[in-house]
Amino acid sequence: MPRDSFEVGPVRVRAGRKQALALPITRLVTGADVDLPIRVVHGRHEGPTVWIDAAIHGDEAVGVEVVRQVLADLDAKKLRGTLIAVPIVNVLGFMNGDRYLPDRRDLNRSFPGSRRGSLAARIAHLMMTEVVAKCEVGIDLHTGSDRRTNLPQIRADLEDERTRELSLAFGAPVMMHARLRDGSLRAAAREAGAKVLLYEAGEAWRMDGWAVDAGVRGVRRVLAHLGMIDPPEEDPPAPTLESWRSGWVRARGTGMLHLEAELGQRVAKGERLGGLFDSFGKRVRLVHADRDGIVVGRTEAPLVSSGDAVVHLAEVLESPAQAVESEPHPDSVEETDEA
Structure with missing residues (x-):
């Protein structure tokens, strides 16, 4: 029918x-x-x-x-x-x-x-x-x-x-x-x-x-x-990482931004992500990770001011059990583009 x-x-x-x-x-x-x-x-x-x-x-x-x-x-x-x-x-x-x-x-x-x-x-x-x-x-x-x-x-x-x-x-x-x-x-x-x-x-x-x-x-x-189409013929994707907390690392000074951190990169707390320089090339500040995580977003602006969001880091669960043990952070997925 x-x-x-x-x-x-x-x-x-x-x-x-x-x-x-x-x-x-x-x-x-x-x-x-x-x-x-x-x-x-x-x-x-x-x-x-x-x-x-x-x-x-x-x-x-x-x-x-x-x-x-x-x-x-x-x-x-x-x-x-x-x-x-x-x-x-x-x-x-x-x-x-x-x-x-x-x-x-x-x-x-x-x-x-x-x-x-x-x-x-x-x-x-x-x-x-x-x-x-x-x-x-x-x-x-x-x-x-x-x-x-x-x-x-x-x-x-x-x-x-x-x-x-x-x-x-x-x-x-x-x-x-x-x-x-x-x-x-x-x-x-x-x-x-x-x-x-x-x-x-x-x-x-x-x-x-x-x-x-x-x-x-x-x-x-x-x-x-959902059963709407046949499964695509492709190599299976890498396992999806899961995150319940994230936040933006913010600039602690004003200057020209040179980021070293790339999308998808895993970083450790304290790791160098880039630096801020004045117009003559003198380094003003370094940018460091404020948590362990994966880079899920970054600014593409060449000039940043103190307090500007620079790198978005997502904390990643290492095992499914952590999802039960960890409560969602009040600032989870902070400043999303859905906002």
């Missing part, structure tokens, strides 16, 4: 079909309409309903390319279940290369939104009602912000068994327990009953190939884990 058609907005997508559609957001002063772009892949066979989205922040390009590559390889006639893809959520910000909306609101602080609220609230409401409410699982794709770059990582509620399982399936180098942020898509989707993974990798307004590749592979692994 054929599956029922899948409905999004005014469009019904038949089983075994891919279809692009656009949901109205607003109208510009020029009279041009701004729409939310959506692609639905409605599989011929029964299975879960999942969404992937990118560019909630308008300066995050990596996720847009991840969505494109994932969609390119999906065959609706073979897919088990339904995938809803929203490659650019913050359309206005993306067109301007701006993290925020024109009124300077952060879209990822506006969920679940409202139909008659601000522009951000209306976009959030549209995303929640037409996408999230129809899905069991979501993957929210992000990059670093404010001249920061991130190691490919999953941020999620690792206390939830199902979410933890999906995080491991993604196969990123690191998975980090991250508390829910009020107004974020992840928090609103959790309230709606969905399991959500937040993928972080690369730098804002850069098309980092390694970040794209890790994201595409991870999304495919999750879809395979």
